[in-house]
Amino acid sequence: MELVFATNNPGKLREIEDLLGSDFRLRSLKDIGFEGDIPETNPTLEENASAKAFYIYNRYSVSCFADDTGLEVDALNNEPGVYSARYAELDGNKVFGSRGELTGANIDKLLRLLKDKDSRKARFRTVISLVLDGAEHRFEGIAPGMIIDERRGAEGFGYDPVFVPEESSRTFAEMSLGEKNRISHRAIAFRKLVSFLTEQRDDRSP
Secondary structure, three states: OOOEOOOOOHHHHHHHHHHHHHHHHEOOOHHHHHHHHOOOOOOOHHHHHHHHHHHHHHHHHOOOOEEEEEEEEEEHOOEEEHHHHHOHHHOOOOOOOOOOOOOOOHHHHHHHHHHOOOOEEEEEEEEEEEEEEEEEEEEEEEEEEEOOOOOOOOOOOOOOOHHHEEOOOHHHOOOOHHHHHHHHHHHHHHHHHHHHHHHHHHHHHH
């Protein structure tokens, strides 16, 4: 089965290719000739994921899925949430450098806001929207944990260096891709997606 993943994020692509395995052919936006930005202007993760998936489906008529992920921190009233990828931009700071690299500004802002907070409880939440033959299907994954006060690890991306998942002493950035994919929010959501797609494929087989 061939699917388009509506993202330009190479980190996400690597994670999902590892999860999907050889039963599915994953295509990127670049593979189908789309190199622009998909608008993400909705107030919830669910609406953003849905809008991105339909944006590509309606233009290319391909089976497509999109995800939106947010870090929700208890002490910050579930911020940054839907604004996780551009949290620092809300204050006028650059999230990406001139070569497209992350500047670390999002983490800097998060740690600054949490400096005097007692609670460090947080969760990563991923919502996936799959558009298959024009119908939408949604899947959710949640990884609870906590925010530490300094960066640790060089793997992963985004807030991974300061997020320690429950029942672990290491941040996501200190884990290998395989280790992270066993417990991460995105992995949980995508396992639900893969299970659904496998059922769909089997049902269509002669």
